[in-house]
Amino acid sequence: MALLEDWRKVAYNENTNKGELQKFWQDYFLQEKEIYAELLKTPDKVVKGTVKELAEKFGVDISIMTGFLDGINDSLKEGNPIEEMDENTEVNLGFDKELLYKNMVAAEADWLYNLEEWNDIFDEDTRKALYKEQKSSTTIVKDKKIYPNDPCPCGSGKKYKKCCGRK
Numbered sequence: 723m724a725l726l727e728d729w730r731k732v733a734y735n736e737n738t739n740k741g742e743l744q745k746f747w748q749d750y751f752l753q754e755k756e757i758y759a760e761l762l763k764t765p766d767k768v769v770k771g772t773v774k775e776l777a778e779k780f781g782v783d784i785s786i787m788t789g790f791l792d793g794i795n796d797s798l799k800e801g802n803p804i805e806e807m808d809e810n811t812e813v814n815l816g817f818d819k820e821l822l823y824k825n826m827v828a829a830e831a832d833w834l835y836n837l838e839e840w841n842d843i844f845d846e847d848t849r850k851a852l853y854k855e856q857k858s859s860t861t862i863v864k865d866k867k868i869y870p871n872d873p874c875p876c877g878s879g880k881k882y883k884k885c886c887g888r889k
Contacts, residue, residue, distance in 0.1 A: 725773065726804050729788040750789060753782050755833055757790055761815060762839030768816035774809040784809050793829075797822035819843055824856040 733746070757780045761769065771779065777787035791813060795801050802813040823844070826835035840849060868875060870883035878885050
């Protein structure tokens with residue numbers, strides 16, 4: 723059975739009691755934070771290896787590494803075959819820095835996008851711009867409603883109902 727399927731059975735099991743699941747995720751997030759901190763120290767180096775080798779390298783078990791690979795996959799320059807990987811599958815962690823930062827913001831993972839290591843990658847203004855860009859990309863902005871007696875947006879000077887609002 724694929725590792726990802728096993729990971730999802732544990733991580734998203736609705737039959738697990740809430741306290742246990744909360745503890746599971748707290749433990750996972752701590753380990754995830756340590757892996758990201760390590761990766762961000764050398765952001766341009768592409769870490770490669772089997773799932774098992776990477777789990778050993780970062781000192782986590784294979785299921786945690788599987789969850790990590792699932793989470794980072796959308797931020798990679800070259801995605802991994804996460805759906806069918808086993809512990810001997812070759813994977814890489816070559817991430818796009820801007821995309822990774824934005825995905826962390828989108829996931830509302832402040833413990834990740836506020837890591838100290840980001841300071842050496844992007845200056846504060848760049849981080850703020852990336853944050854704002856990500857947040858605004860998911861914000862729906864409705865056009866201002868035009869009422870019949872409003873000036874026509876075409877600039878004619880007429881009321882909307884007498885100009886472009888005519889049927």
